[in-house]
Amino acid sequence: MVKFLNHCSPPSENIQTAGKDGKSITIALAGNANVGKSVIFNQLTGSSQIIGNWPGKTVEMASGRLHFEDYRIDIIDLPGIYSFSTYSLEELVSRDYIALEKPDVVINVVDASVLERNLYFTLQLKEMEVPLVVCINQIDMAKKRGIIINSEKLQAILGVPVVSTVAVRGEGLHELMEAAVEVARNKHAVEKTTIKYGAEVEERIEKLSRFMESNQLSPGNPPRWMAIKLLEGDSEIKKMLTPHSEAAVALSETLAEEIESIHQEPCFSVINSERYFVANRIVDRVQKQTRMKASISERMDQIVMHKVFGHVISVLVIGGLLLWTFIIGNFLSDILSQIFGFFQPVDPKVSGTFMAILWNGAFGGIVAGVTLVIPFVIPFYMMLAIIEDSGILTRIAFMMDSLMHKIGLHGKALIPLILGYGCNVPAIYTTRILETRRERLLAALAITFAPCSARTIVILGLVAVFVSIKWALILYLIDILVIFAVGRLAFKALPGETTGLIMEMHSFRVPSLQVVARQTWIRTKSIIYIVFPIYIIGSAIVQGLYASGILTPISNFMYPLTVTWLGLPAITGILLIFGTVRKEYILLLLTALYGTNLSAVLTPVQFIVLALIGMLYIPCISTITILAKEFGWKSAVMISLANFVTAILLGGIFYRILSVIL
Amino acid sequence: MQKIVHHFIKKLQAKAACCHDDKKETERALSHSGRCPEDYAPVPVGDLQFSSCEECLKKRNKNMGEIGSRGQNSHSLANLRKGETGRVAFIRGGHKMLRRLLDMGITPNATIKIIKVAPLRGPVEISVRGSNLALGRSIAANVFIEPIHNESEAEHG
Numbered sequence: 001m002v003k004f005l006n007h008c009s010p011p012s013e014n015i016q017t018a019g020k021d022g023k024s025i026t027i028a029l030a031g032n033a034n035v036g037k038s039v040i041f042n043q044l045t046g047s048s049q050i051i052g053n054w055p056g057k058t059v060e061m062a063s064g065r066l067h068f069e070d071y072r073i074d075i076i077d078l079p080g081i082y083s084f085s086t087y088s089l090e091e092l093v094s095r096d097y098i099a100l101e102k103p104d105v106v107i108n109v110v111d112a113s114v115l116e117r118n119l120y121f122t123l124q125l126k127e128m129e130v131p132l133v134v135c136i137n138q139i140d141m142a143k144k145r146g147i148i149i150n151s152e153k154l155q156a157i158l159g160v161p162v163v164s165t166v167a168v169r170g171e172g173l174h175e176l177m178e179a180a181v182e183v184a185r186n187k188h189a190v191e192k193t194t195i196k197y198g199a200e201v202e203e204r205i206e207k208l209s210r211f212m213e214s215n216q217l218s219p220g221n222p223p224r225w226m227a228i229k230l231l232e233g234d235s236e237i238k239k240m241l242t243p244h245s246e247a248a249v250a251l252s253e254t255l256a257e258e259i260e261s262i263h264q265e266p267c268f269s270v271i272n273s274e275r276y277f278v279a280n281r282i283v284d285r286v287q288k289q290t291r292m293k294a295s296i297s298e299r300m301d302q303i304v305m306h307k308v309f310g311h312v313i314s315v316l317v318i319g320g321l322l323l324w325t326f327i328i329g330n331f332l333s334d335i336l337s338q339i340f341g342f343f344q345p346v347d348p349k350v351s352g353t354f355m356a357i358l359w360n361g362a363f364g365g366i367v368a369g370v371t372l373v374i375p376f377v378i379p380f381y382m383m384l385a386i387i388e389d390s391g392i393l394t395r396i397a398f399m400m401d402s403l404m405h406k407i408g409l410h411g412k413a414l415i416p417l418i419l420g421y422g423c424n425v426p427a428i429y430t431t432r433i434l435e436t437r438r439e440r441l442l443a444a445l446a447i448t449f450a451p452c453s454a455r456t457i458v459i460l461g462l463v464a465v466f467v468s469i470k471w472a473l474i475l476y477l478i479d480i481l482v483i484f485a486v487g488r489l490a491f492k493a494l495p496g497e498t499t500g501l502i503m504e505m506h507s508f509r510v511p512s513l514q515v516v517a518r519q520t521w522i523r524t525k526s527i528i529y530i531v532f533p534i535y536i537i538g539s540a541i542v543q544g545l546y547a548s549g550i551l552t553p554i555s556n557f558m559y560p561l562t563v564t565w566l567g568l569p570a571i572t573g574i575l576l577i578f579g580t581v582r583k584e585y586i587l588l589l590l591t592a593l594y595g596t597n598l599s600a601v602l603t604p605v606q607f608i609v610l611a612l613i614g615m616l617y618i619p620c621i622s623t624i625t626i627l628a629k630e631f632g633w634k635s636a637v638m639i640s641l642a643n644f645v646t647a648i649l650l651g652g653i654f655y656r657i658l659s660v661i662l
Numbered sequence: 663m664q665k666i667v668h669h670f671i672k673k674l675q676a677k678a679a680c681c682h683d684d685k686k687e688t689e690r691a692l693s694h695s696g697r698c699p700e701d702y703a704p705v706p707v708g709d710l711q712f713s714s715c716e717e718c719l720k721k722r723n724k725n726m727g728e729i730g731s732r733g734q735n736s737h738s739l740a741n742l743r744k745g746e747t748g749r750v751a752f753i754r755g756g757h758k759m760l761r762r763l764l765d766m767g768i769t770p771n772a773t774i775k776i777i778k779v780a781p782l783r784g785p786v787e788i789s790v791r792g793s794n795l796a797l798g799r800s801i802a803a804n805v806f807i808e809p810i811h812n813e814s815e816a817e818h819g
Contacts, residue, residue: 085765116792265729276769280791398785399784401784401798403782411785411796501801502795502797503796504766505794
């Protein structure tokens, strides 16, 4: 919530100290979605914010640090927004940050290809009178579209430094930092150029802002900005101002009505049009556009969004992601298993000294991790990064919009769903790109049914290896049907209006090798550093417990479910319990207990049923935690229950059908 | 459908209904002047998803706003074909949706070109102020443009 009215009694000490004590500067990166803020952030700080060619990647502020000249610079990467009208969470977060925290410099990152709409946002930053540097990014892409921007002229008009960059290649970033530091150093000396709107609007803005100023109603905030916001009917500002001065609110309403009667339009629409009018005029003066032939991106669009091919391609992308993972993963897995087998065959022990049993379990965990997890995870994440970076995700979202409406969501919800195939946790975070809580909840439910890479490993490791590839793919198909069916049911249970889709479609681009490699590494790294130790420890514990005989009563307790209903071996109960921590455990522990030749232990039907159960029966603990954090415990429990019931029902039915077929 | 029409006739006879839904020409004809019998407000053109007058009134009171002015020749974006160009005449929708569309540059008089229309009542992709936007069909249905045929006129807004 906006608190700045009661927050800023001493006139912003932040501004006075920072930059002058020498040595520390805070810079915020702000701008429209998908203009390259996170790319710049990563380049400057060496951090690893996830980047990709779709709007909404940065859902929370990220901060990083760098040293430049003599300064320690903290950089804040704000979520991409189009306006400060505070109609979405991201807008509120960004506006609060800029208005409350008062960063020393705001770098407004602008997409050179879409200058007019980006300037609309720049004008709003100008209204807030923040120390500003404009960064015109992706000038290479703009050039390809025949767009040339005269940055000196733009600098003269806006009255703030303007720097052109190509952030992915690091071009212009040094100049950008120089400009930012310069602004931070002299921010009081900078003369303020105000960009004026149409006379009848401007007159009233001035009248209101004079009133605010003379009554000292806008401490710490520019009166002109407050006046504009009031005229726009900004409810946050109105709410905050009412207890201080009802007169100001009343005056703003009278003035807004005057504007409305002149233009015959709601006042917010008039001001909005004024900004766009100014932005349009600036573009006319600083931008030269030559007509170009249809770019490669446009030609690709013709194919990818073709009414027939488009759907085929959407299916191919999702299917291809899985098929590629399997083929490459299986190949790598084979090689690695042979290498390991050469050193020491994994042969689980249940007798011998306790230490020997533990060691054996731990070693089994390592082998299983290296031969079963890494080979599948790397190609999967690589392909996911390519898909994310290419811009095809927004096209798939476009093509699938009607279908998604059937489960109460719009096309954009497909983006987190596809990310859910990598890992459910960030995917559930990404549901923040959706508009309402209800839609986010529906999307999160669907995501928990999407087989993440851990579940993929279980499916591939059990079914593709020991039964056949065909059955592994059938399981995926079943999963998609389950997502749709559950989504449809949930939509019926949680009825409401589905928000319409409004999504910016960015040009295709050739994924950069560096970005793909980096993204793959970031995601794989988290598996190796965090998850690997868990494999090893868990594997050792289970083998120890197994040897000591504690597990038998637990498996017996679950006998009616696992053996009678699902037709699986009694030990499955243990696997499923450990599997809630990490789904891979289902496979890893099986290997730890029975060695790598699992076909001696399970029948083909059991492999398929176990994989199906493993895929659906519960979101892992990390996913449940994030669900609880985002939606509350009640929703998290409900979603987990929905998973469990679906899995047990389907598992039992499948066991009975498959026993007849196979 | 027959049932709904019948329902409307009844309602109209009772003079306590309005019909802002002109999904069917018949319904529109019923209300003669194209105006709501309740408060004489003009019935919006286009395809609103109401099945009864009550629903329409409820929605109208909720917060359906309107920006811009209707021209003689306004067409909903949902009814246009790929390649057609026009100027925004008026937009209709909830307050939040209107703000969002305005922020994205869909303001009265802005030039819009239809880039692509997805099949199966899917979204419409438009180009406005140099950016490409996908609008869901339900939103596109509430954005109305005056078609322009002269290319050079479209360039200078």
